[in-house]
Amino acid sequence: MANDPKVQIRQFVMENAQGRGITELGDNDSLIDSGIVDSLGIFRLVSFLEETFGVKIGDEEIVNENFQTISDIERFLAQKQGQTTGQARATA
Amino acid sequence: MAYILQQFLTNSAKQNPDKPAVWARGRTLTYRELNERSNQVANLLRSRGVEKGDRVGIYFSKAVESLCAMFGVLKAGGVYVPLDPLAPVERISYIISNCEMKGLITSGEKLRGLDAGKIPSVKLFLITEDKANGLDRPEVASWSEVDSFPKDSSPELQTTTTDLAYILYTSGSTGRPKGVMLTHQNALTFVEWCAEEFQVTSEDHLSNHAPLHFDLSVFDVYNAIKAGATVHMVPEEVAKFPASLAKFIEEQGITIWYSVPSALVFLLLHGNMKAEKLAKMRVLLFAGEVFPMKYLKQLADFLPNVALYNLYGPTETNVCTYYLVDRERLKTQEKLPIGRACANTEVFAVNDQDQIVRAQGETGELYVRGPAVTPGYWADTEKTHKMCVPNRFQPHFEEKMYKTGDLVMFDEYGDYLFLGRRDSQIKSRGYRIELGEIESALLSHPGVREAAALAIPDEEIGARIRAVVAPHEPGSLTVVDLQKHCAARIPSYMIPEMIELRDALPKTSTGKIDRVSLTNAAVAPAA
Numbered sequence: 229m230a231n232d233p234k235v236q237i238r239q240f241v242m243e244n245a246q247g248r249g250i251t252e253l254g255d256n257d258s259l260i261d262s263g264i265v266d267s268l269g270i271f272r273l274v275s276f277l278e279e280t281f282g283v284k285i286g287d288e289e290i291v292n293e294n295f296q297t298i299s300d301i302e303r304f305l306a307q308k309q310g311q312t313t314g315q316a317r318a319t320a
Numbered sequence: 321m322a323y324i325l326q327q328f329l330t331n332s333a334k335q336n337p338d339k340p341a342v343w344a345r346g347r348t349l350t351y352r353e354l355n356e357r358s359n360q361v362a363n364l365l366r367s368r369g370v371e372k373g374d375r376v377g378i379y380f381s382k383a384v385e386s387l388c389a390m391f392g393v394l395k396a397g398g399v400y401v402p403l404d405p406l407a408p409v410e411r412i413s414y415i416i417s418n419c420e421m422k423g424l425i426t427s428g429e430k431l432r433g434l435d436a437g438k439i440p441s442v443k444l445f446l447i448t449e450d451k452a453n454g455l456d457r458p459e460v461a462s463w464s465e466v467d468s469f470p471k472d473s474s475p476e477l478q479t480t481t482t483d484l485a486y487i488l489y490t491s492g493s494t495g496r497p498k499g500v501m502l503t504h505q506n507a508l509t510f511v512e513w514c515a516e517e518f519q520v521t522s523e524d525h526l527s528n529h530a531p532l533h534f535d536l537s538v539f540d541v542y543n544a545i546k547a548g549a550t551v552h553m554v555p556e557e558v559a560k561f562p563a564s565l566a567k568f569i570e571e572q573g574i575t576i577w578y579s580v581p582s583a584l585v586f587l588l589l590h591g592n593m594k595a596e597k598l599a600k601m602r603v604l605l606f607a608g609e610v611f612p613m614k615y616l617k618q619l620a621d622f623l624p625n626v627a628l629y630n631l632y633g634p635t636e637t638n639v640c641t642y643y644l645v646d647r648e649r650l651k652t653q654e655k656l657p658i659g660r661a662c663a664n665t666e667v668f669a670v671n672d673q674d675q676i677v678r679a680q681g682e683t684g685e686l687y688v689r690g691p692a693v694t695p696g697y698w699a700d701t702e703k704t705h706k707m708c709v710p711n712r713f714q715p716h717f718e719e720k721m722y723k724t725g726d727l728v729m730f731d732e733y734g735d736y737l738f739l740g741r742r743d744s745q746i747k748s749r750g751y752r753i754e755l756g757e758i759e760s761a762l763l764s765h766p767g768v769r770e771a772a773a774l775a776i777p778d779e780e781i782g783a784r785i786r787a788v789v790a791p792h793e794p795g796s797l798t799v800v801d802l803q804k805h806c807a808a809r810i811p812s813y814m815i816p817e818m819i820e821l822r823d824a825l826p827k828t829s830t831g832k833i834d835r836v837s838l839t840n841a842a843v844a845p846a847a
Contacts, residue, residue, distance in 0.1 A: 265560050275794050291561050
């Protein structure tokens with residue numbers, strides 16, 4: 229069973245990237261430059277991450293630095309999962 | 321007074337040579353630098369065989385070089401063709417062949433992605449990097465060569481205002497992109513109206529959010545340059561992230577913003593914008609699709625001191641009508657007007673009896689005449705004759721008018737209201753249905769973020785209605801909720817039979833909801 233987040237993230241991204249004729253995606257390839265985030269829509273990716281990994285992603289966290297590459301997404305996710313669950317999240 | 325677009329640059333460079341003209345990804349060019357660079361590019365293009373009227377593509381992510389390329393091609397007497405850097409290569413190759421492109425200004429990376437064998441018309445590739453790594457072919461020139469060309473003058477030309485300046489390829493509803501030809505005069509008609517209406521000055525900071533192949537960018541670039549102002553190009557990676565985009569607007573001190581409504585809604589809902597940080601903003605323009613009223617009202621409240629304009633017009637005419645939002649009227653308006661004709665343009669609505677309508681409540685198809693109207697589509701005389709028709713209402717001399725295919729109505733103030741595409745008024749069970757009305761009904765539900773209504777052709781009843789909806793919170797809405805909501809607002813024959821819930825709706829390369837791809841997916845579901 230693939231528990232490595234990178235594998236799951238890559239799988240989700242590739243399902244949507246295939247429509248753009250992209251067959252390979254490295255950990256550090258830009259999702260924006262290849263147009264993947266464009267057709268994917270950043271919100272679908274965010275929904276997928278929230279549902280699959282049980283995190284809540286705030287609007288202010290949806291920035292280039294956290295979503296540029298698969299490595300970035302994994303790093304961001306690890307950060308989120310490391311946060312104490314006791315913290316209350318203020319809703320907008 | 322300028323009669324060709326590059327004169328805006330040469331004039332402003334004389335007046336304010338050291339003012340910043342363009343900002344992109346942390347780099348700036350002053351008017352002098354942009355003027356000199358574009359002279360050099362023009363001289364290089366000429367030396368490499370680009371002649372008057374030749375098409376030259378611009379194919380790379382936004383950078384200060386984008387403007388060097390645009391003005392360079394114009395100064396060489398060429399016609400530039402902006403290509404979407406995010407489009408599939410097959411589409412790019414098609415466009416290059418379709419207009420028999422002679423030159424292509426691109427990046428090394430993009431060039432490697434192209435199959436040169438498929439685009440034999442291109443005799444010159446100018447890449448935006450200083451070195452052509454692994455691309456040492458005689459037809460490839462690198463940017464470092466640009467510097468070896470004269471910078472104080474550009475080629476002697478006999479360009480007039482009726483010559484083509486650029487070609488914008490738009491998605492044809494029948495699959496293949498169509499090249500809309502635009503002359504200097506077409507662009508100038510629009511730019512001059514904008515300059516007057518928005519009073520753009522050298523103190524302004526214009527954003528450029530739209531891709532360069534989308535005609536909103538004509539305002540961003542040429543109105544900034546004409547006024548001696550600065551245009552700030554929004555990088556593609558910033559545009560995709562709402563918080564980054566909001567930060568961009570604040571940090572760059574944008575005073576005039578122009579985009580599709582979807583981008584503004586995106587910012588409004590997710591950008592965490594603080595009104596006090598946007599104090600410099602004075603004019604907000606939007607075009608390209610209908611602005612959902614609930615979001616427009618929020619925007620108008622959020623930025624009470626900003627002038628909001630709804631601009632309307634197909635690529636074939638750029639903007640032909642405009643409407644300044646009246647905040648008092650807005651409180652009770654259900655539909656935002658597209659307003660009235662811009663200066664130096666005439667529009668009129670023609671009804672089914674082929675008469676021009678002039679009274680309140682009357683509807684007709686909108687026609688446009690005047691110097692804003694395109695001479696037609698590149699290498700497609702059939703489509704040109706279909707859309708650019710002789711003006712039968714003016715028989716004294718030959719003149720064309722553009723048939724928009726849009727239905728409009730006069731309201732009680734003498735403003736036009738957009739009713740919908742002629743072909744989005746469909747028949748189902750014998751009833752005439754406006755897809756836009758169904759979308760409005762869906763959008764009026766507070767849990768709905770985006771909605772699209774589609775007509776799926778059906779042999780029995782004409783068309784079946786389907787909708788695709790993206791809620792604010794995934795899982796918060798059911799199809800039954802939505803159908804009940806619609807039942808309270810629209811007749812039963814208009815309620816969508818099927819509603820698909822998704823996290824987000826697909827967008828076209830110009831940022832609008834991609835109804836064509838949604839319809840195609842619904843008509844032919846994946847096997």
